[in-house]
Amino acid sequence: MGRAPEAVSQHVLRCPPNKGAGIRVMGWAQRPWRRTGLKPPASAALGVLLALALLALARLPPSPDHSAHLLPASSPPNPRWEVAVPLPRGRAHNKRSPEPPARLWQDRPPSRGRRQRWGLTGDAPLWLSDDDLQKMQLLANGQVVSKTRIPAHGQVLRVGLRAVGDAEGDTSPASLEGDCQDRHCGLIKRPGDLYEVLAFHLDRVLGLNRSLPAVARRFTSHLLPYSYTDGSPRPIIWWVPDLQHLKDANNDQNSCALGWLQYQEMLQPCRLTLVAGDGPCSSIPCGEWSRLALFDFLLQVHDRLDRYCCGFQPDPSEPCVEERLHEKCRNPAELVLVHILVRKSAPSRLVFIDNAGRPQHPEEKLNFRLLQGIDSFPAAAVATLRSGRLQSLLLESLRVDRELWESQGGAEGLRPLLRTIDRRARILLRYIQEHNLTVFGDSPR
CATH class of the missing domain: 1.10.1070 (Phosphatidylinositol 3-kinase Catalytic Subunit; Chain A, Domain 5)
Structure with a gap:
C-alpha cells in the first residue's frame, strides 16, 4: 500500500541528500546562492519547483477511488468457491457489491485430508428438495454420538448424529434414543450396499419420492467397530422412527x-x-x-x-x-x-x-x-x-x-x-x- 501524500512529503524532506535525485537537485541549486547572499534567478526557482512537483507526483499512492480494485502482483485472486460472509447489521459496508451468501451445497473442492467435506459447487438439482439436502448434509458430516445394533440385520448399525458445531448436550442412552425419535439418526450398511445411494437418486430423478435420503461416507468415529472405519465407503440411510411394523x-x-x-x-x-x-x-x-x-x-x-x-x-x-x-x-x-x-x-x-x-x-x-x-x-x-x-x-x-x-x-x-x-x-x-x-x-x- 502507498503512503498518504503528507507522509510522502515528510519522507522526502527528511531524506539525506544522497538518497534521491530530487534532493540532490535541490541541494546543488541552492548552495551557490547561499554563499553569495544573492537571490536565485526566476528560471532556476521554477526548475527547482518543477523537480519537486514531479518527485511528489511519482510517489503519490493510487487514487482512493480505484485502490480497492487493485491487487499486488504476487497476490492471487480469491478462489471462486470462497463466499464472502455478510457483515452484521450496523456495520458500514465497503463500496464493493456484496457476494451472495453461502448455499448449502457450496464447498471447497475435495482434498485428500478432508474427504468428508462434500457438496456441489453451484445449484443442487431441483428434484432434490431442501429437506433432502439438509438430511444428506447431516448424514455426510454429522458427528456419530451413539450406535445401536439392529437385531437380525447383520452388519447394519443405527447411529445417532449431531450436526458439527452443535453443543454436545446430554449423551445418556435415553437422550440418544430421543434424538432418533427426532429423526437425527441413520442406518450404516455394508460397503456392498452402495447401490442404495444410486437408488435414492433414481427415485428423486423419476419424481417418485418414496425412498429415504442416502449418502456414501467414510467413517472415522472411535465409537464404531474397526470394520466400519477401515476407509471403505459405506451407505448411510436416513432413519425414519415412525415406520409401521407388524407385532408378529x-x-x-x-x-x-x-x-x-x-x-x-x-x-x-x-x-x-x-x-x-x-x-x-x-x-x-x-x-x-x-x-x-x-x-x-x-x-x-x-x-x-x-x-x-x-x-x-x-x-x-x-x-x-x-x-x-x-x-x-x-x-x-x-x-x-x-x-x-x-x-x-x-x-x-x-x-x-x-x-x-x-x-x-x-x-x-x-x-x-x-x-x-x-x-x-x-x-x-x-x-x-x-x-x-x-x-x-x-x-x-x-x-x-x-x-x-x-x-x-x-x-x-x-x-x-x-x-x-x-x-x-x-x-x-x-x-x-x-x-x-x-x-x-x-x-x-
Missing part, C-alpha cells in the same frame, strides 16, 4: 401382511377405482404399487414383490435358492410380499427401503413378474424415461454426493451402471407399449 416377530418387516395371490386380487379393481375395504394394505392406493413395480424393475429388486425368485431362473448361489425359498414357487399360496412398509404419519404412501437391487443382474433374466398385475404407471416417471436423458440426469444428481462420486471413479466409473439402468428403462417402455398400458398423474386414480 416373524413378519415385522411389513406394515401389513400380504400374500402374492391377495396382492394380485387387490390390483384388479385398480382399473376402475381405488382399492377399498378392510383387507390387508387396503389403505394403499393403486398408484403406490405402480411406483413400486417401476422402481423395482429398473433396479431389479426382488425382495419385496418376488423374494422367492419366481420370475426368473436364479443361480445356485442366490439367497432364494440357498434358503430353499425358490421351491415354494410351485405353490403360489405360500408366497408373501416383504418390506411393504408405510409410515404411521402417512399410511397411504409406501416407503421404499433396502433398495440395493442387482446392478449385475443379466438382461436375459430380467424379472417381469415384478410388473405383473400393473396396468398403469406414473406419467412423470415415464416421461423422464422417454426423454432419453436418464443417464445425464442421474450424473447431475450423483455429483452432489462427492464421496460416492470419487469412490466410483466419477462419470466414467458410474456410466456402466447408468447404462444398465437406461437399457432396462428402454425395455420397460417397450413393455408398456406392447401391453397397451396407460399412465396416470400425480394423484393416483
